Structure formats: structure tokens, C-alpha cells
Amino acid sequence: MKVLIVDDSKVMRMIVARALRQSGMGNIEIGEAEDGVEALASVASFEPDLILSDWNMPQMNGVEFLTNLRASGNMTRFGFITSETHPTIMEQALGAGADFLLTKPFNAEQFEQAFAGLAS
Numbered sequence: 001m002k003v004l005i006v007d008d009s010k011v012m013r014m015i016v017a018r019a020l021r022q023s024g025m026g027n028i029e030i031g032e033a034e035d036g037v038e039a040l041a042s043v044a045s046f047e048p049d050l051i052l053s054d055w056n057m058p059q060m061n062g063v064e065f066l067t068n069l070r071a072s073g074n075m076t077r078f079g080f081i082t083s084e085t086h087p088t089i090m091e092q093a094l095g096a097g098a099d100f101l102l103t104k105p106f107n108a109e110q111f112e113q114a115f116a117g118l119a120s
Helices: 012-023 036-046 062-071 088-094 108-114
Strands: 002-006 028-034 050-053 077-082 100-103
Touching: 002 012, 002 036, 012 028, 012 108, 028 036, 036 050, 036 062, 050 062, 062 077, 062 088, 088 100, 100 108
Parallel strands: 002 028, 002 050, 050 077, 077 100
Antiparallel strands: none
């Protein structure tokens, strides 16, 4: 499974990658991007099976990235991993086409539940 991790924090990308590897999802190839602009370019070349994105990023935030991705016809599974907790954020994320939203900090159980059934 190819997973694209999009976050402006290198440390958070490393934390998410480690959690992915520990989640029992099997063989995972990880790509990284620092913001939505970089992520849109990466999607075309990396062709991920799953995208995990932060919400707040410079240049193009996560929901703008998702909106652009969906507008291009790309329906790759998409989840937010964000510190945003307001209910309207959840509504906006799901309305834009996200499959799930996890809040930071997340624990292993929440991570595994979000990815249940995604292993390949």
C-alpha cells in the first residue's frame, strides 16, 4: 500500500509514518509532502492508495488540497490527522470528501480503528 503523508512538520510526518508501520497494515511505501501544493504534484507521480493530511499548512491547507484533488476526479482514500477539534471542521472535512478525521495527539487504538479494513 502506498501512503502519502502531508504535513508541514517533518516531525509529525515521522510520527505518522511510525504509527502506520506499527498499525499492522502490512507492506507500506510512504511518500511525503509539506503542503497541499506539493501534495497535488506528488499524487500524480506517487499514485498513493491513501492520503493522510494535516489541516493547517502554508500555501494550500488540507481542505483546499482535498477539494482540488476531488475536483480533478481523484477519489483516493483521504484522512485528516489534525489538531482541529471543532465540530464544523469535521463537517467541512467530510463534506469535502474525507473518509475520516483523527485529532492530534492520537493514540494507537484510534489510529488502528481509522485504518481498519485498509490493509492490503
